[in-house]
Amino acid sequence: MSRIAFHDDWTLQTTAGSTESITLPHDAMIGEKRSPGAVTSFHGGFFPGGRYLYSKTWAVPSTTNGDRYRLHFEGVQGLTSVRINGNETATNVDGYREFAALIPEIEAGTQILIEVDVDNTQQPNSRWYTGSGIYRPVWLETVPATHLAIDGVGLRTIGTGTSTGLRADIAVSRELRRPGFLEIEIAVLDGSDIVGEATASLDGSHAQLDLDIREPRLWSAATPFLYDVRIRLLREGLLLDERTERTGLRTVSVDSTHGLLVNGAPVLLRGACVHHDNGILGAATLRVAEFRRVRILKENGFNAIRSAHNPASRHLLEACDELGMYVMDELTDYWYQPKTAHDLAHQFDRLWRDSARSMVAKDRNHPSVIMYSIGNEVAETATPRGVATTREIHNFIHDLDADRPTTVAISLTGNAFVSFGGKLPGPKDETKTKSRSKAVEVPPDTTPSKASDSFLTSTMFNVIADRIGPITQRIARSKRAGKYSRDAFAEVDVAGYNYAWSRYHRDAIDHPDRVMVGSESLVTDLPDIWREAQKVSAVIGDFLWTGWEYLGETGLGTWTYGSEPRMGIQAPYPHLASGSGMIDLIGVPGSEMLYAQAIWADDDSPRIAVRPLDAQTQRTRKVLWRLTDAVPSWSWRNQTGSPATIEIYSGADEVDVLINGTSLGRKQAGPKTRFLTRFHAPYQPGEVTAIAYRDGREVGRSTLTSAEKGKLRLIHERSDARGGSVDGIFVRLEIADEHGVVEMSDDDEITLSVAGPGRLLGFGSAAVTTEFSYSENTQRTYRGRALAVIQIGPGNESVSITASSTRHGSATATLT
Known part of the structure; x- marks a missing residue:
């Protein structure tokens, strides 16, 4: 085929x-x-x-x-x-x-x-x-009339060490009028070298072949080695169908004593929750965009992605395979209780098996996928019916793929509320039984639960958590929260804790066989989470909300200033994005990313960020899903003398800050200050330097400088995508000086034009509030930056892109 x-x-x-x-x-x-x-x-x-x-x-x-x-x-x-x-x-x-x-x-x-x-x-x-x-x-x-079935090739790693091999399960769709034997030939290739091969005859529609691999090389996030597996279907020597799968040799296991083992070696997950949109491209899934995202996440210290809260794209999984990133692939955000007015909860019982089957078929040959999540914050797990549903989905997935563990991500605080009868008026109009359009006929709803009797939704939980703050952890570690999550956790391989790190130590004692993962957590809590993850062997890691900024859920992680309107954690139009990303919409890591690096790091290097000098004197409305609004920059035009708050993230004992060589004095740092130390001083252009000390000795330093006169420049990013076509080229636009230092407070409008066989796919900035459209060719930079994606037509003709600004000149780049 x-x-x-x-x-x-x-x-x-x-x-x-x-x-x-x-x-x-x-x-x-x-x-x-x-x-x-x-x-x-x-x-x-x-x-x-x-x-x-x-x-x-x-x-x-x-x-x-x-x-x-x-x-x-x-x-x-x-x-x-x-x-x-x-x-x-x-x-x-x-x-x-x-x-x-x-x-x-x-x-x-x-x-x-x-x-x-x-x-x-x-x-x-x-x-x-x-x-x-x-x-x-x-x-x-x-x-062809007789062919390898859709997703009909399943590849599993068998054995360990030098005896590691591959098991291939092959499904064939065959022509009924042509019975008889078919031949299957499989070859495992390392480049052009065949390192394993096997043949088999089949009279039916399924075959299983075991292959020994010569000098096997194992896949892990640290060493992402991949093989090509070529499968050929023949009849009497005549080729009927052929397919090549790219996979890696990798085993995965979990237990409460050893935690997560990949190829027998312990792994602690430093995870990012990631939604499926690609920022300025919207939801369009370009291969080059997914590779770029995975590369940036890995460069910044993550080693795992949770596909929140839906099955990941094939392109994302290919990127994780190639670049080395573990994946928790997630089935859904809802079960049979709706969370929004027009989700598919009322059809969940009818749809979930096909959706789960599709997810597993897509995932099973990808070594990056190490775990399945069967649901996110599904409060139904606090009820007997929900526990039965947990068991049913877990068993269904294990029948399809017995090699990967399952989890269910539970808000323990949410389950505690539900146990008190915490039902709230739900979205309306979920229970219509007719098609929403003439395009598709939807069968009648047979789900007994109605939207008007909806459980506490994830959105309502977020509202409550933002209001009560640290009390959320108190509720999460209560006996009631444990009781009404216990039975569902018993039905899966790994218990997924959303915002409930404070239970780890106690639950490891009370449930000695339970394996735990922080399936969703606040960056603010990372010092506590990472300490517990390193101490409690049953905890296999954590996933932070959120690794990459996303569209929608506006205001969740956005600090607002002065008279900016907002409704609790919900921000009104023209807000566009959540504001909770550690890496922003255009792929630039922010202060919270630096904070996490300081906690994860093996070194004591200090990391520097500064609260926005153009906003920090205004009344600030903070939210739970953002630790700080600081920016990793010392370039604030026209702000000389303004009060500056400088944040240093370090695991060292002490840190000092120097502004243009003048010390502000040493302060305590590291775990005792939760890895964040603040200094206050009037802003002066030039440079700010942070120096970290351990046992009185300097162990690291870093410096930020102010930009000199800035001008517009274009930076053509080279593609990270491997083994596939390049479906877009990313171009960074920056207002920066000749040394590449970007100015934070001198934004400008920029108009793009494309000459040659190319077209603009998306153009925008990281601003979470904007009235510009990503489909237009004019945008305003945010904190000195913007991003464009250009699609190149067929052929060898080059494409030229010209950017013209109002006050910072113009720039041209040739793309090939």
Whole structure:
């Protein structure tokens, strides 16, 4: 079976009547006009819903050899109907589930019309920005009469050490009228060298082959070595189908004594929770964007990603395989109790098996995936029905993949509230039994629980936690919280603790066989979390909220100033993003990232950040999901003499700060100050230096400098993507001096133009509040930076990009 990317020459038509030519993957929502009254509200960043018709004509090859053709969709957001020449061939409702549409048998050489009707009008359908349309890749597959089944190759590592091998489970879809034996040939390749091979005959539709690997090289996040596995299906020597899978040899196990073992070696997870959007690209899943994100996360100290709160894209998993990053892949954010007005909770009992099956089929050959999460903050786990559901999903996934442990991420505080009868008025209109559009017929809802009797939702828990602050941990470690999470935790391999690190020590005693992971935690709590994770063997690591900034859930981690309006943790339009990212929307690490590095680090090097000099004198409204608003910069134009708060993050005993060589005096640092030491002084341009001391001896120093006269510059990033096509080029725009120092308080409007066979896919800044659209060619920098993504057309012709600013000149770059 061959497959080709089916991304070019599509036409998009909206309900507003606009038509444009597009290339997939594509997020139709990100270009829509935002407004204060938009139906996605703060959940989705104030975007409207919409209905979209994607269409494309395709000529059936003149020679088909009896083969059929199939479209494989990795993800479509919205209720979806796929039509071939006007006839519906496939439907889908779960935006994160992969699905296929078999093209009917049509005469060779015939032109056919492919239409994908996507209805995403019913909003909000999630607690964060989801995007709309065909946002993940689509493939055209040639399907012989007898072929390797969809995701019909399962690869498992067997044995250990020098005897490590590979087990291949092969499923074949065969032509009924041609019984008899088929042959399977498998070769494992290290580059061009065959290091393992096996053959087998099969009379049915399944085969299992074990392969010894010569001088096996194991995969881990530290040493991400991958093999190519070539599978060939033959009949009497004639090749019927062929496929190549890329995988690594890796074992994983967990227990309360040894924690997490990868290839028999202990691993402590330094995890980032990551939503699926790509910032200025919206939800569009470009391979180059996923590789870039994983590379930046790893460079900043993370070794694991939790795909919050939905199955990760294949491109993300490929990046994690290639670059070395562990993955907890998560099934869903809801079970049968809704969290937003138009999520799919009312269909959960009908949908979850297909969604879980799709996730496991996608994940099982990726060595980066070490664990499945079966749900996030599902308060149903406090009830007998929820415990039964936990058991059922766990068993279902283990039947599909027995090698990876499962977890369920529980808010123990939320479960304690539910145990008191903590039910709240839920979203409305969840229980409609008719289709939301003519595109898809939705079967009647058979779920007994109704939205009007909804449990405490994750959003409401966030509101309560922000108000009561540290009391959240008191509730989380209460006997009641333990009692009403105990039974669900007993049904999975690893207990997922959301915001409940204070239970680790006690639960390790009370439940000696329980393995625990911090499935979601605050950066503020990291000193305590990391101390406990290193002390308690049953704790295998932690995932911070949140590693990478995301669209929607506006205000969750945003500090506001002066008279800026907000509604608790919810920030109104024109807020766009959550504000809780340790790395911002355009991939720049912030102060909280530096803080985590100081806690994780093996060295005592001090890290420097400064509270914004243009905001810190104003009344500040803080939120629980952000430790600090400091910025890693000493470049604040026109702020000479303004009071500056300098934050130093270090694990050393003491730190000192020098401003232009003048010492502010040593202060205590390290665990006793929770790795954060503050200094106060009038701002003076020049340089600020932090010096760390241990036992009175200098052990590290770092310096930030002020920018001289800045001008606009473009930086063409080279692609991190390996083994695939480059589907976009990232270009950083900075207002910086000749030494590359970026100015924080001299932002400017910039207009981009693209010459040659290229087009602008996205353009924007890291600002969490903006009225600019990422689809426009004019933007305003934020803290001196912006980012553009350019798509390059086929051929060898170069593309030129020119950026023109109002006050900082212009710059040009040639992209190839």
